[in-house]
Amino acid sequence: MESPKPHIALLSSPGLGHLIPILELGKRLLSLHGFHITIFVTTTQASTAQSQLLNSQTVPGKLTIVELPPADISSLVRPDTAIEITICIIVRESIPALQSAILAMTQQPTVLIVDIFGIDAFEIADQFQIPKYVFITSSAIFLALTVYVPTLDGLVVGEYVDLQEPIRVPGCNPIRPDDVVDPMLDRKHERYSVYVDICFRLLMAHGLFLNTWEDLEPITIRALREDIVTFTPPIYPIGPLMRSVGPPIAGRECLDWLDMQRTESVLYVSFGSGGTISAEQLTELATGLELSQQRFIWVVRAPTKKDASATFFTSGNGHDDLSEYFPDGFLTRTREVGLMVPQWAPQVEILSHPSIGGFLSHCGWNSTIESIMNGVPMIAWPLYAEQRMNASILTEDLNVAVRPEILPAKGVVGRKEIERMVRRVMEGEEGNELRGRVRELRSSALKSLNEGGSSYNSLSQVARKWEMSDKNMRS
Structure with a gap:
């Protein structure tokens, strides 16, 4: 017995x-x-x-x-x-x-x-x-x-x-x-x-x-x-x-969209389950993404004048019409290359999709691990809590991410710098090197488990x- x-x-x-x-x-x-x-x-x-x-x-x-x-x-x-x-x-x-x-x-x-x-x-x-x-x-x-x-x-x-x-x-x-x-x-x-x-x-x-x-x-x-x-x-x-990949809780349409994209051609943009950015920063980010000419999927929340963690207790709530917050004509001009997802998306399923080539992330530890475990390099965009330390680990210790020169919590990151960071991760030799290093980390993680x-x-x-x-x- x-x-x-x-x-x-x-x-x-x-x-x-x-x-x-x-x-x-x-x-x-x-x-x-x-x-x-x-x-x-x-x-x-x-x-x-x-x-x-x-x-x-x-x-x-x-x-x-x-x-x-x-x-x-x-x-x-x-x-x-x-x-x-x-x-x-x-x-x-x-x-x-x-x-x-x-x-x-x-x-x-x-x-x-x-x-x-x-x-x-x-x-x-x-x-x-x-x-x-x-x-x-x-x-x-x-x-x-x-x-x-x-x-x-x-x-x-x-x-x-x-x-x-x-x-x-x-x-x-x-x-x-x-x-x-x-x-x-x-x-x-x-x-x-x-x-x-x-x-x-x-x-x-x-x-x-x-x-x-x-x-x-x-x-x-x-x-x-x-x-x-x-x-x-x-x-x-x-x-x-980390949560294993499974049937998405919601958001099947964004996975269908990813199915139609080329391998490693899409940048995933998300600030976690509770992160928000200002209206001015949202405009700069939208413009920088458009200038980069890269495909993207962006989990969007209404901008807030409060602190960056303003939606911590209300993630997944809210209305879906966010068009008023974007630059004039942005949604029309980027209709073929970008997908806007209001409020929440099935992140693990997205990061594990072969079309994803980079992740603009708030550097929450869950998101950091999910990105590493799927071999996806990052643009580090820390907002609150311990995320600034996480960003330093990713960029300086592990060299699997790039980050803006200005700390996002202290000022607005400009559109040209956003364009440069996106291209660094998604294109060319530097992007390939970042991908190679993050895949090595993924291998070490799997071995440890x-x-x-x-x-x-x-x-x-x-x-x-x-x-x-x-x-x-x-x-």
Whole structure:
């Protein structure tokens, strides 16, 4: 008779950037190790894209998805409350529902895994006396900076962005002050103190999973593993984890359009599930794409005067008529070479299509991994969160992307520079070299995930620990 398997509980905070890798980790634990998996999802009533993703999931027998009821946070947030704070509040207010859901389970979880915004759920793990892990759904350098922030907080006087020298995280490549994560841009803002608190509490975890792999960030992973940065819980690079290609949730028409295009002839333009650009920048981008004379598929949202993450909680919503935002005649002139997709598109299916030759991306970590895993070079266009650091990795460490001279978050990138970047990626020797390097990374990623690979072994190591713990608990 087969021994009972551990029951792993995972908690995702709102947003596709956290939900997708959490879902994929749960599926991988099930497929490789046969564990029972329950994924708790904190929800909002606003995000159509998140609802579509959850409704599209084919859930195996030993995997259960539980959507916690949306928490009423109307009295706790303001219209200008930072995204990071809002997410933390949503998770915090969902803790009672999580507690009730776990109490109702027939088998108590062996382990609780949360993303970085779910650290308030540590109290639930402590209550049930089970180990608590954090899944860092971003890069190793993001984790290194995060765990080093409490030290920096005591060392640095004034604002990080005013520093004249790069920020030195021990054992890691230097980080430009302009590339720090959003909460570090203003130390007087409430979200900075919230971030520092998360940095401290992160170190209370029993282990940290990373959605990266050894060959992608070897220097940083070594610094974390050998406690060169600071003393950290054990780290487990288990990536890349990304949603597999499947029947598209929506947007079949854009795949039909791609079927009619030449191999590697189309630039995919998307700013992620929640990113937006200004009206002025939208005009420059449209004009630059037209000047480049390259084919493109563009996921478009209405421009906003708010911050670049203004649609984080409402991705997939909104009206489809965006024609008023483009330069006069643009849609008519580009009708044969461009396809405009309002609000949302099936990104993994698009990036895996043979017609795609480049990706103008906001450099969210999910999008970065999806591009690498499909061998697609990038134009790095970071907007918010940790995306500026991701862009630096792609352009300077890995050399699989180009980026504008001006930081998009600080100013408008002009049409001529956009034209040049598009041509660099889509045409000629430089484009071919970028494609060659990103395909090498793809090969290393696949090797790491296969049996005997570094990510496979890393996940197996912690899985054996859980099985032993569960067996001892039962005996």
